[in-house]
Amino acid sequence: MYNAFFDYLKKYSSKPLSGEDKAMIRRNFTPLRLKRKEYFLQAGDICMDYGFIVKGAMRMYSVDDKGLEHVVRLGLEEWWMGDRESFFNRTPSRYHIDALEPCELLIVKKEGDAELINSIPAYTEMEMKLYQAAEIANNKRLTSSLTDTAGKRYADLIERYPAFAVRFPQHIIASYLGISKDTLSRVIRNNKLK
Amino acid sequence: MYNAFFDYLKKYSSKPLSGEDKAMIRRNFTPLRLKRKEYFLQAGDICMDYGFIVKGAMRMYSVDDKGLEHVVRLGLEEWWMGDRESFFNRTPSRYHIDALEPCELLIVKKEGDAELINSIPAYTEMEMKLYQAAEIANNKRLTSSLTDTAGKRYADLIERYPAFAVRFPQHIIASYLGISKDTLSRVIRNNKLK
DNA sequence: CGATTTTTTGAATCATATCAACGTACGTGG
DNA sequence: CCACGTACGTTGATATGATTCAAAAAATCG
Numbered sequence: 001m002y003n004a005f006f007d008y009l010k011k012y013s014s015k016p017l018s019g020e021d022k023a024m025i026r027r028n029f030t031p032l033r034l035k036r037k038e039y040f041l042q043a044g045d046i047c048m049d050y051g052f053i054v055k056g057a058m059r060m061y062s063v064d065d066k067g068l069e070h071v072v073r074l075g076l077e078e079w080w081m082g083d084r085e086s087f088f089n090r091t092p093s094r095y096h097i098d099a100l101e102p103c104e105l106l107i108v109k110k111e112g113d114a115e116l117i118n119s120i121p122a123y124t125e126m127e128m129k130l131y132q133a134a135e136i137a138n139n140k141r142l143t144s145s146l147t148d149t150a151g152k153r154y155a156d157l158i159e160r161y162p163a164f165a166v167r168f169p170q171h172i173i174a175s176y177l178g179i180s181k182d183t184l185s186r187v188i189r190n191n192k193l194k
Numbered sequence: 195m196y197n198a199f200f201d202y203l204k205k206y207s208s209k210p211l212s213g214e215d216k217a218m219i220r221r222n223f224t225p226l227r228l229k230r231k232e233y234f235l236q237a238g239d240i241c242m243d244y245g246f247i248v249k250g251a252m253r254m255y256s257v258d259d260k261g262l263e264h265v266v267r268l269g270l271e272e273w274w275m276g277d278r279e280s281f282f283n284r285t286p287s288r289y290h291i292d293a294l295e296p297c298e299l300l301i302v303k304k305e306g307d308a309e310l311i312n313s314i315p316a317y318t319e320m321e322m323k324l325y326q327a328a329e330i331a332n333n334k335r336l337t338s339s340l341t342d343t344a345g346k347r348y349a350d351l352i353e354r355y356p357a358f359a360v361r362f363p364q365h366i367i368a369s370y371l372g373i374s375k376d377t378l379s380r381v382i383r384n385n386k387l388k
Numbered sequence: 389c390g391a392t393t394t395t396t397t398g399a400a401t402c403a404t405a406t407c408a409a410c411g412t413a414c415g416t417g418g
Numbered sequence: 419c420c421a422c423g424t425a426c427g428t429t430g431a432t433a434t435g436a437t438t439c440a441a442a443a444a445a446t447c448g
Contacts, residue, residue, distance in 0.1 A: 036415090062337070070341050072333065085330045131325035136279045138332040139266065143256070145339050146372025147264055150404070169426065178340030183404055185428055230447090344436070363394060377436055379396055 001031055004054045005106055008078055012129050015122040024119060028112030034058075034099040040081065041097040047086035049107035053079050056103025057167045060095050061175070071175040076163060080130070081105070100168065150179045151187045195225055198248045199300055202272055206323050207316040215314045222306030228252075228293040234275065235291040241280035243301035247273050250297025251361045254289050255369070265369040270357055274324070275299070294362065344373045345381045 005025065009017060032051065034040060040058065041047050058081050060073040072095065075081045086093035087110060108116070116123040144153050154177060158165045164173060174184035199219065203211060226245065228234060234252065235241050245252075252275050254267040266289065269275045280287035281304060302310070310317045338347050348371060352359050358367060364382070365375035373381075 072337055088326055134329055142336050
């Protein structure tokens with residue numbers, strides 16, 4: 001369980017990880033299992049735990065006043081899941097997070113994360129890189145949503161994350177891309193004819 | 195010039211700033227003036243400097259294969275400007291950045307930024323908060339671009355940043371929102387009638 | 389002041405949404 | 419392990435919000 005996370009840390013940081021460091025990580029991260037469809041966070045609650053996905057598939061989404069769901073983030077193995085705003089500011093979340101497959105997570109509390117940042121350089125470096133990567137990815141997603149057609153957005157997404165097409169149902173991906181399931185269905189059919 | 199930055203740091207960090215710290219900041223940040231329309235960065239170049247805007251208005255934009263400009267970020271006083279991806283990874287940028295008004299910046303190089311992060315806790319805290327705030331803001335912008343109409347997107351933007359309506363021409367804001375200048379013009383007229 | 393930039397407006401067109409209906413597949417409990 | 423029920427994907431018809439293009443009016447800069 002924890003080894004998956006240590007491997008991940010090694011991948012994202014050049015700095016070494018002592019036995020002491022590993023012990024501290026074990027102390028601050030606790031395992032959590034979720035059944036399919038189980039909630040990790042519900043709108044209105046404060047996101048007290050930030051989760052590292054060891055295994056499984058998750059989605060974060062909002063529900064608007066008309067009752068429509070809007071997927072804002074998807075997560076698979078080695079991704080993080082949680083509402084950063086709620087987690088850091090201790091404010092009620094506007095999002096739901098649930099498991100689309102049975103999941104294994106390692107979760108950390110705000111204080112635990114802070115302790116690790118202050119104590120373990122490799123962890124700090126990972127977190128910094130994560131923020132940078134997130135900002136870059138978000139920018140790409142944003143510009144593509146502003147300028148590209150539905151077809152191109154889907155093609156780009158699947159090219160970047162081929163696993164998405166297999167792990168997530170189409171209507172979830174459609175929602176993530178901000179297009180209707182009907183349009184996505186048509187778009188996929190047409191792309192394949194080419 | 196530097197005082198504006200020290201004030202900003204105080205605002206974003208609870209940690210104290212010694213005279214020594216301030217001296218190090220002065221060493222690593224250099225002033226830069228830009229005339230109206232002058233470039234801070236051109237696509238193809240590597241973003242060697244990251245800029246803190248002391249005074250002025252700037253925009254970051256890409257130019258697509260059809261020659262159309264797409265504004266990806268806007269900046270006013272106390273905002274940062276630069277292409278993070280290019281800056282950190284030393285890769286050629288896909289963006290142009292220019293001054294929409296005469297600007298005064300404080301610019302820092304990658305090494306300077308790294309030195310400050312390693313040496314000055316207040317600076318590190320500010321940078322962390324910045325990343326968190328940026329991620330949250332990006333998420334909001336993203337979800338609004340996916341789910342809201344042009345009119346709501348404009349209204350939300352101006353509610354959040356009233357200065358934008360005054361400081362940036364409409365067609366720049368339209369591009370930032372990912373809508374055509376024509377549509378934005380109509381939308382504003384209709385909103386005002388209400 | 390003149391030149392350039394910015395905004396406005398109408399008409400035609402396009403991409404995507406919406407709604408409803410149907411067929412299929414799949415997981416879950418017995 | 420099967421059958422049922424829910425979830426998922428497809429498709430057509432229609433509606434709608436936004437784009438594009440062109441041209442003129444208004445505002446702003448130096």
